[in-house]
Amino acid sequence: MYHLSFSSPQGYLDIAEDDGKIVSLIWLDGSDDLHRDETPLLLECKKQILEYFQGQRQNFDKLPLNPKGTSFQKNVWESLYHIPYGELKTYGDIAREVGSVARAVGGACGANPIPIIIPCHRIIAENKGLGGFSGGKGTSSKLELLALEGVKIFEENQPSLPGL
Structure with missing residues (x-):
């Protein structure tokens, strides 16, 4: 699993990729280790999230998602x-x-x-x-x-x- 942590207007976020799909997005409390796995998917996801926060994006597209749950x-x-x-x-x-x-x-x-x-x-x-x-x-x-x-x-x- 790969992780990329970055600063956002709501604090540090961490996105995780597994098997070529986004599996999680969490807020970090500041004491967590920051991750720097810069895969193409994680970089694209980070870009889209930051565009969302800047008011430049309303839809997340071309992001394969695989949330784990029932x-x-x-x-x-x-x-x-x-x-x-x-x-x-x-x-x-x-x-x-x-x-x-x-x-x-x-x-x-x-x-x-x-x-x-x-x-x-x-x-x-x-x-x-x-x-x-x-x-x-x-x-x-x-x-x-x-x-x-x-x-x-x-x-x-x-x-x-x-x-x-």
Whole structure:
């Protein structure tokens, strides 16, 4: 397995490639060793992620993905992958698409090994609550990603969210 770590607006990220496919994207806490495997795929993935953060890219393309998970999780991630840039769906929306319940979809979102590219940050609760986010600084990272995409969201019990 090959890894490439790099600085992003949300801190250091690490992408992993196995057998010619992207298998994970994680936030590093700063104390982790940085990896510098510069394969063509990892370099292309890094380029596309940085373009996304710069507002120059709305879709990740030509990136072969192979997230490891159960068949249910993979079905959920496939649905997430097709949510357009700047749009939101609810956990319930995805549950109806895959024939399940919102709580199970939330679990699959939390287990998503390739966030940002598989955009679990575009999922919110039925009541317009933010829900969770397993990457970076949790929901604050989710809010940053949504703001980057121009999404305005109203979090329950808050009159408005800063910067949105």
